[in-house]
Amino acid sequence: MGHQTETHAFDAELVPDSRGRTRRPSPECPVEVALAAVSGRWTTLVLRELMAGPMSFSDLRAALPDLSPKVLADRLRTLDARDLVGRQRIPGFPPRTSYRLTTAGEALRPLLVALYSVGSELLSRGSRPPGPQA
Amino acid sequence: MGHQTETHAFDAELVPDSRGRTRRPSPECPVEVALAAVSGRWTTLVLRELMAGPMSFSDLRAALPDLSPKVLADRLRTLDARDLVGRQRIPGFPPRTSYRLTTAGEALRPLLVALYSVGSELLSRGSRPPGPQA
DNA sequence: CGGGATCCTTACGGATACTG
DNA sequence: CAGTATCCGTAAGGATCCCG
Numbered sequence: 001m002g003h004q005t006e007t008h009a010f011d012a013e014l015v016p017d018s019r020g021r022t023r024r025p026s027p028e029c030p031v032e033v034a035l036a037a038v039s040g041r042w043t044t045l046v047l048r049e050l051m052a053g054p055m056s057f058s059d060l061r062a063a064l065p066d067l068s069p070k071v072l073a074d075r076l077r078t079l080d081a082r083d084l085v086g087r088q089r090i091p092g093f094p095p096r097t098s099y100r101l102t103t104a105g106e107a108l109r110p111l112l113v114a115l116y117s118v119g120s121e122l123l124s125r126g127s128r129p130p131g132p133q134a
Numbered sequence: 135m136g137h138q139t140e141t142h143a144f145d146a147e148l149v150p151d152s153r154g155r156t157r158r159p160s161p162e163c164p165v166e167v168a169l170a171a172v173s174g175r176w177t178t179l180v181l182r183e184l185m186a187g188p189m190s191f192s193d194l195r196a197a198l199p200d201l202s203p204k205v206l207a208d209r210l211r212t213l214d215a216r217d218l219v220g221r222q223r224i225p226g227f228p229p230r231t232s233y234r235l236t237t238a239g240e241a242l243r244p245l246l247v248a249l250y251s252v253g254s255e256l257l258s259r260g261s262r263p264p265g266p267q268a
Numbered sequence: 269c270g271g272g273a274t275c276c277t278t279a280c281g282g283a284t285a286c287t288g
Numbered sequence: 289c290a291g292t293a294t295c296c297g298t299a300a301g302g303a304t305c306c307c308g
Contacts, residue, residue, distance in 0.1 A: 008186055008197075013247060015182065020250060022179070024200045030253030031178050031246065037256060041281065044165050045156070051148055057290050063142075066158045071281060073291060083259075094289045095288085107255045112165065113147060114248035116154060119164025121241045122171060125217075175301070191270050205301060207271060228269045229308085272307075279300085287292075 034111055037084060042067050044115070046075050047101075047108060050085065054100035084108065168245060171218060176201050178249070180209050181235075181242060184219065188234035218242065 015021060022029045027036075038044055042064065049055060049063050060072060076099060079085035084105035090096040101108075149155060156163045161170075172178050176198065183189060183197050194206060210233060213219035218239035224230040235242075 010182070011185060014185055014243065014250070016250065019254075020182075023198055025175055025179065030251070030257060031249045032253070033256050034249040034253035035172070035178065037252075038169070041159055044169065045159065048144070048148065048154075051145060052142055061290095064157055068282065068284095069291065070283085070293090074281085095291090097290065104256055104259050107252060107259070109148065111248055111252040114245055115165045115168040116148070116150065117164070118171075118241060118245040119166070119168035120153075122167050122238055123164060125238050125241070195270095202302060202304095203271065204273090204303085208301080223270095229271090231270065270308095272305105274303100274305085276303085277301090280298085282297090283295085285293085285295105288290090 034108075037082060037108060038111065038115075040075060040078065042071060043075055043079070044112060046072070046079070047084075047105070047112065050099060050101050050105070051109060051112070054098045056099070057097055060099070079105070168242075171216060171242060172245065172249075174209060174212065176205060177209055177213070178246060180206070180213070181218075181239070181246065184233060184235050184239070185243060185246070188232045190233070191231050194233070213239070 010021065019029055020031065025032055027033065038047065045064055045067075046060065049060055055063070057069075057072070057076075060076075061067065061069065064072070076085060076087070080087055082104075083102055086100055086102050088098045088100070090098060144155065153163055154165065159166055161167065172181065179198055179201075180194065183194055189197070191203075191206070191210075194210075195201065195203065198206070210219060210221070214221055216238075217236055220234055220236050222232045222234070224232060
């Protein structure tokens with residue numbers, strides 16, 4: 001092995017290309033992009049609901065009763081801005097809006113599945129609950 | 135199909151069991167657990183470094199020069215508290231501490247891989263950078 | 269070397285009330 | 289119905305300095 005010349009080598013599965021070799025948090029890194037997509041409280045729950053098919057604003061409110069309209073609107077706006085969710089106004093009265101995942105949004109499904117299975121693995125190992133983080 | 139009795143059905147791959155059917159963010163949900171494990175700025179970068187093998191505090195500082203000692207200590211403390219990372223003091227002077235992933239910590243590898251590949255997918259679709267989130 | 273202690277700023281998220 | 293407007297408390301995270 002080269003002694004000191006190469007700082008260190010990353011596992012090729014973990015870091016397949018140069019975009020993963022950043023020395024600081026950077027929006028060009030795929031990991032950050034994926035993390036940003038699911039970040040924010042309630043976001044994964046909203047995504048989970050939409051994975052089952054299009055829903056209106058109040059469908060979502062009914063499915064997630066403790067989520068305030070403000071935060072729900074925030075989440076939907078952010079997801080929309082990232083092209084993960086699309087909104088479609090249905091003409092007429094009362095006003096209705098249908099939210100649906102875009103194809104980019106559907107691409108998050110394997111991530112949610114991975115989160116679930118890794119999380120289950122951690123729980124089965126008896127890892128401690130989050131607690132106060134700092 | 136039952137007409138209105140069942141509120142709605144989740145995809146079994148996405149939500150394999152009842153722990154994923156929460157109506158609010160909850161530490162019992164595997165998704166939240168996994169998300170908590172990688173949450174926080176710099177966390178995935180620290181994990182990436184440790185995936186290559188044990189490192190000392192200043193090894194990590196050298197690998198991530200823009201990460202302040204305070205935040206690095208924060209991250210390591212949190213990861214330690216969650217049993218994802220273990221610390222080992224090396225006796226003698228100057229003081230040295232070696233950090234390594236626990237087996238639970240190694241369980242995060244597939245999650246990081248999934249984050250990378252889903253993030254790449256999003257980037258290749260030309261999704262917008264994070265931007266101001268709220 | 270490996271941290272801890274302080275201070276400060278901002279961004280997030282919750283509550284409540286209101287509107288087209 | 290589908291949001292917006294406002295206010296507010298908290299916690300994350302960066303900077304700086306210090307200690308064993």
